[in-house]
Amino acid sequence: MIKLSIAENKRYFMNEGTPFFYLADTVWSAFTNITLEEWAYYLDYRKSQGFNVLQINLLRQWDASGSDLSCEPFARAEDGSYDFYTLNEEYFTRAETMIEMAVSRGFVPALVLLWCNYIPDTWAAKLREEKKMPLEAVEPYVRYAADRFSKFYPIYIISGDTDFPSERANQYYRIALHTVKQHSPQCLTTLHIQGRLAVLPEEFIDDPHLDFYMYQSGHNSQFQPTAYTLALDFYNKTVTRPVLNSEPCYEQMGYSRKVYGRFTRADVRKAAWQSLLSGASAGITYGAHGIWSWHRKGKKFGVTGEGFDSPYDWQSALKFEGAWDYGLAKWLFGIYGLTDMQPWNIVLKNTEEIRAAVTADYTKVAIYVPVNTVLKLDADLSEYNFTVIDLENRRFGTTSISVQEQITTIDMHDFEADVLLIGIRK
Template structure:
């Protein structure tokens, strides 16, 4: 069973630190057959992932190869809960049974924003909606199907909160989960770059985590650390996770030319966890989240307008996944789950991020330059890791009055510095 730590900043499993490392596979229930699912689970388990983020309902911007099963009938633009497709949920249950047997925790989205009236996603008019009076019975129905798998419940998906109506929908779902599954972790997945959650949701005692989304806009990648700082300073304190950083080889949003590289997504991850989002991180590969097959179509005109994904078989082996797995293993192996941001770096850029425990300072250096730190750090055991090649070198330092200069390493890309106090 997952729960908050005593200080409310981390997640624990069986009273031991649990670092949430999720892969994003929103379209699993509609797009993946059991043979491919088995192979996918094998690969992600070997890499070290422990959470799978899945949309219970059809992902509106998924890749499309053939007609899918719908979870419910549709009448006059709304879901008809009385016309439930039992085969849809039987398939979903089998997928989750396989995942849980491999050691994964499901993180299930109840209500992606396109199904909720008045959200930004609903305005496209491509999806059926929920009536407000159906939210409680729908949520109870999902509990009957999925509570056996002990999931994390993600109440919303990619949502904004433009009206009280929207907030009320999510409150109804949150409170229903709270009454029926009080020990399950509950969280909101919010749209890119959003930081303001309605106070009656943000302070609700049933909301256990803060998710944020630094997103896929190439001009706003600083949100990885600025939103981590914001959410980690909110009251009440809750564990913070960047649940949607830029996805590997996703095109830039707004149809801007370019794709996010392995180095880009690695940078977003380290900048997040060292800036207050220490409870975990989510990874996404462009081709996995939408489950893109040979011959699939992809709606590049939908939402933020992303270019076509790669085939899922190729995307499954993007190298950024191993970088995220290394981040998790490094945090746990070095007892770093208590890292807290520290204002230590004197270089005139916010891109270099630093956090500390009682024993060490961890610094993420995106580009190889001399680093200047407040205070003097004299340990001969300090070292740097090349985050792409995995090489390790000792750090050369020059001590100045009240500051330490760390000389350049031989690394060509981003690196992690480990400084002993």
């Protein structure tokens, strides 16, 4: 069983004294939508790809696809709404079985406690008329979850997609964070926040109960540069913590706001590498459109407000090629020892799309180049040997460099897709 901790320099995760690269899949709707047989198949497949974390909503995901299963976390009141004071033991027993299945295969469960639709004043709460969780119900619910699941050493994601709109909403998250840390100090905690949001309330930045930062660059086609701009924002927070992009664009997800188009394998790979080399080097989360909502062909799917296009059937979405690209990122971080990468502003090009990072001891440098070009770098890299990696076809090649007046030039490579350049100091 994996028991994660934070590295001494507060930049990445550790497991039994070894750096741990957080490679998560997004499966928000697992506990309400997935049969145990499907779950076993899914776990075995994602394990083969190198995934080691699963991000799951502990309660019903508000935008999950339709399901024939009848699994609800709370009893129903007379008006059909949740009775948040009466937990459904059968639901949580089933969830515990699913977590045990995942943990036995080497996964760390990352459990969302309070998605924003359950909290008053949030953006999702304003779109939905369902009854919100009473503040007085938060502490007993979180205590119950901690008492039941903390033996698996999960990560507790306190909030889900929240925008921290008011003191009333923040109080929910404050209670949940402090309750779970009081009952499960051995488990790591974080906050999943709204897409493109760079600002956290100061009380959470300063709270010692919070262990690492998550941000999401999200699914709006206009704002994909936030993959790297938000990485830099969180990397430079006044309180240093590991940073990761917990929700980049999902593969084959329709653009948000009902804009025509879908994110391709290349799009999601680009978001990953731009995040990883811009300060969010603790790990990365993948998402497939059809897995997160666990969609079955012919079932209902609809998202009020966001308006994404229809998902693929989960069996098709599970096989999207981009998941292997994310697995490759994890392997490259391990093989080349890229732990503790820090952004390095050396790219001399009229674009911010090319991202560069270097290890703390400057023995290794990594550069992501989305479109082939002659690369000029404001550093003398003559002491480095470079490998160029074709990320689309997973091919490795060599490249030569030249240095003049402290400017390094790397000529165009022979690959047609995006590449990662790895430099190792001789």
